[in-house]
Amino acid sequence: MRFHGYDSDDFYDEAFDSQGRPRPVAEPLIQRLTSLEENELSRRQHAADAMMLNLGITFNVYGHEGGTEKIFPFDIIPRIVSAEDWAPIERGLKQRIRALNLFIDDLYNDQKVIRDGIVPRELIETAATLRPQCRDFHPQHNIWCHITGIDLVRNSDGAFYVLEDNLRVPSGVSYVLENREVMKRTFPQVFEGLPVASVENYPEKLLTTLQNVAPRGVQNPTTVLLTPGIYNSAYFEHSFLAQQMGIELVQGSDLVISDGYVCMKTTRGLKRVDVIYRRIDDDFLDPKAFRPDSLLGVPGLMDVYRAGRVSLANAPGNGVADDKAVYAYVPKLIRYYLGEDIILPNVPTHLCGDPKECQYVLENLAELVTKPTNESGGYGIVIGPRASRAELDAQRDRIRANPRNYVAQPMLKLSTVPTLAEDGIGARHVDLRPFILYGEEIYVLPGGLTRVALRKGSTVVNSSQGGGSKDTWVLKRPCDAVNGFSNGGEARQQQQQSL
Amino acid sequence: MLSRVADSLYWMSRYVERAENVARFIDVNEKLTDDTASEADTWAPLIYASGDWPQFVEKYRHATRENVLTFLTFDIDSENSIVSCARLARENARAVRESISTPMWEELNKFYLTMSRAAYAREPAYLTYEFFNEVKLSCHLFRGVSDATLSRGEGWHFVRLGRLVERADKTSRIVDVKTYGWTGDSAVENQLAIVHWSSLLHSVSALEMYRRLHGRIRPTNVARFLLLDGEFPRSVRYCLRGAESSLHAMTGTATGNFSNRAEQLIGRLRAQLDYTRIEDILHEGLHDFIDRLQGELNQIGGAIEESFFPVQPAAAGV
Structure with missing residues (x-):
């Protein structure tokens, strides 16, 4: 396989430097790929695709009838993150989650952060994700963000930035685990001699995290995963995680409240449930407390939860901290709660709720990326430099009508990595979603989900719009050590040949 | 579960x-x-x-x-x-x-x-x-x-139960379709009939096992084998015995007793097959017998639903 014509323009490429030389972190992999026979890589790619289909590693696409399951496109060339790059990411994520968690607990209770003037009261009270039903309540061990995924991007300066926090029901971790599994089964030799951090014990860590937050006094907690059902876009992940942890996968209709406890309906009657890993949004959890028209939830669940007789992960109401306007305050929150400087920087963010900043945003709309503050999945985002005049005008009207609901950021230059395209290996843009677990301690899964925009030049990594994913390798040792190791291996091989 | x-x-x-x-x-x-x-x-x-x-x-x-x-x-x-x-x-x-x-x-x-x-x-x-x-x-x-x-827990027993109830029903249907009009008159055992009956056995992969037990193809024996044999895994009686044992394994009730309607019905039907001779069946009429059998199998299916699954599944049939 050749890298002829590989060109990442002026973006930061993670495998090659600006002179076109392999970066130390990618060198062993580049060597291996170069030594492959023509078409070998495509063959492996096909084998991987077939395996994904047979295993049913799919996601549901809304709005299509029949054949609604699609495999999430997988690119066979892994993305590598060096030990040097990973260490500050890991520390930065732990710091961020710790601060956000303290912030949420404070908001729903003492509100010191507001009284001390760190965050404006109005900003919080206008957040669509604020849940008054959670006022004056501490979840078990005061943990609100048990399972989170924080989106990172690497800019043209080579540094990682936090793009957004996903604290509610982030998905994607099953693809991290399955990508690694498929990679090991279809292309094992690329791993040889490389100290790739393993991701396989995530289900064990997740189960431990869930059990850690069981209601007080429960010795062997019964833990379940609550799914909206098989038509949900992330159903594969729900069933996969339940299977990997060996817990029941339940739907709202499988649960009832009986004598003040949550119980599931089994063939032998009702059985008490202690911890619910819920993959249903707050709004649908309990028709008595939130949206009355929800059929997915369990009527009365919030009462049992507030009485401390069942634990929910993630805690309802935690979405207030992933509001994109709150995001802009995270550096201040870290300083306020932890007395530390932020390790992983934010992308500079303009809050349209501030009249002066809003003026700036409206005047520079064509250069900026504007986003609604409480949407996820890329909805409502307008990328100024790529938008038509009509799209910009429409966005301008929306911002004027409801400035609080919008933020703006400069257009980032997403880094590129080598990706198998139709005409050989090309540079494609990527982002990264690491996953963080917060139980007795904070654990960051090495790597995370790398999403890649498979279309040339595209920066849209969403799976619904031509995005795919890659296996993501975090190296356990610094590059010098790695390359030394691999060279040593080659030297040994030569020696053996000469014998 | x-x-x-x-x-x-x-x-x-x-x-x-x-x-x-x-x-x-x-x-x-x-x-x-x-x-x-x-x-x-x-x-x-x-x-x-x-x-x-x-x-x-x-x-x-x-x-x-x-x-x-x-x-x-x-x-x-x-x-x-x-x-x-x-x-x-x-x-x-x-x-x-x-x-x-x-x-x-x-x-x-x-x-x-x-x-x-x-x-x-x-x-x-x-x-x-x-x-x-x-x-x-x-x-x-x-x-x-x-x-x-x-694992041989409840889940496995439900899988086995579904398989055996369905198989009992389908074996009886195959016999019914392929013997329609036959009255047990052995005078019609010409060459064509032999081919016919051996194909029936073949369709349920029973020819070899039948031969070992009964030797020559005799319509009465074929019907006996597919409906009443106690050891052939596709015979109706064998399927019912297996289904019954899975039901009892799940509830923990001793055979001979019952703790729900499904156990009671399946026990009754199984006992009928245990203590019925093929001659009795032919006397009743093979088609009529199978008709009645299928009716009872449907009742058993309904009773299983009522006893164990009050909630609707993702996709159920009849």
Whole structure:
């Protein structure tokens, strides 16, 4: 396989430097790929695709009838993150989650952060994700963000930035685990001699995290995963995680409240449930407390939860901290709660709720990326430099009508990595979603989900719009050590040949 | 175990067994095609047996080989076609993926994908012995993987229960279709009849086992073997005994007693078969007997639903 014509323009490429030389972190992999026979890589790619289909590693696409399951496109060339790059990411994520968690607990209770003037009261009270039903309540061990995924991007300066926090029901971790599994089964030799951090014990860590937050006094907690059902876009992940942890996968209709406890309906009657890993949004959890028209939830669940007789992960109401306007305050929150400087920087963010900043945003709309503050999945985002005049005008009207609901950021230059395209290996843009677990301690899964925009030049990594994913390798040792190791291996091989 | 999960496991298993039996029906019919009967006389009984005749006629009008095979194999509107059984089995498995082993899921998913592709192409050329054999093999593979990877707990018993209830029903239907009009008169045991009866045995892969027990082909013995034999795994009586033991294993009730309606009904039917001679059955009339048997099997199915699955599953049939 050749890298002829590989060109990442002026973006930061993670495998090659600006002179076109392999970066130390990618060198062993580049060597291996170069030594492959023509078409070998495509063959492996096909084998991987077939395996994904047979295993049913799919996601549901809304709005299509029949054949609604699609495999999430997988690119066979892994993305590598060096030990040097990973260490500050890991520390930065732990710091961020710790601060956000303290912030949420404070908001729903003492509100010191507001009284001390760190965050404006109005900003919080206008957040669509604020849940008054959670006022004056501490979840078990005061943990609100048990399972989170924080989106990172690497800019043209080579540094990682936090793009957004996903604290509610982030998905994607099953693809991290399955990508690694498929990679090991279809292309094992690329791993040889490389100290790739393993991701396989995530289900064990997740189960431990869930059990850690069981209601007080429960010795062997019964833990379940609550799914909206098989038509949900992330159903594969729900069933996969339940299977990997060996817990029941339940739907709202499988649960009832009986004598003040949550119980599931089994063939032998009702059985008490202690911890619910819920993959249903707050709004649908309990028709008595939130949206009355929800059929997915369990009527009365919030009462049992507030009485401390069942634990929910993630805690309802935690979405207030992933509001994109709150995001802009995270550096201040870290300083306020932890007395530390932020390790992983934010992308500079303009809050349209501030009249002066809003003026700036409206005047520079064509250069900026504007986003609604409480949407996820890329909805409502307008990328100024790529938008038509009509799209910009429409966005301008929306911002004027409801400035609080919008933020703006400069257009980032997403880094590129080598990706198998139709005409050989090309540079494609990527982002990264690491996953963080917060139980007795904070654990960051090495790597995370790398999403890649498979279309040339595209920066849209969403799976619904031509995005795919890659296996993501975090190296356990610094590059010098790695390359030394691999060279040593080659030297040994030569020696053996000469014998 | 969650009631919904138990329900889906039960139906997953029934649909796999059903797909296999449709393939067996077709296979035996193919072998029995004789030059004297018209195409319609040869193929229409298969549709009668499934009880889908009105639906078939409306859509296809004539019972040609191709129409019948297309209906039974590829018609996604018919719930009992092979492709629909594969889809429904897989749909149920998908809803309980955390409760079954990965190899079980993978085999079922592959079966579904293969059948969907074939149904999409709809090539009549597909409809060959090899194709139907592949259906049977896929079902064998799924059962084999299930037996090798599923713990012998409640889930396994529901899988077994679904399989055996479905199989009892389908074996009785195959016997019914292929013996329709036969009254037990041994004077008609000519060469043609011998071919006919051995094909029937063949369709349920019973020929060798029959030969070892009974030797020569005698219609009375064939009926006895397929309905009442205590050791052949596709005989109705054997299936009922297995289904009964799984029911009792789940509830912990001793055989001879019952703790729900399903146990009571299955115990009664099994006892009938235990203490009935083939001569009694022939005296009643084979067709009438099978009719009654199927009615009771339906009641048992209904009682299982009521006793264990108050909630609707992802995809259930009748």
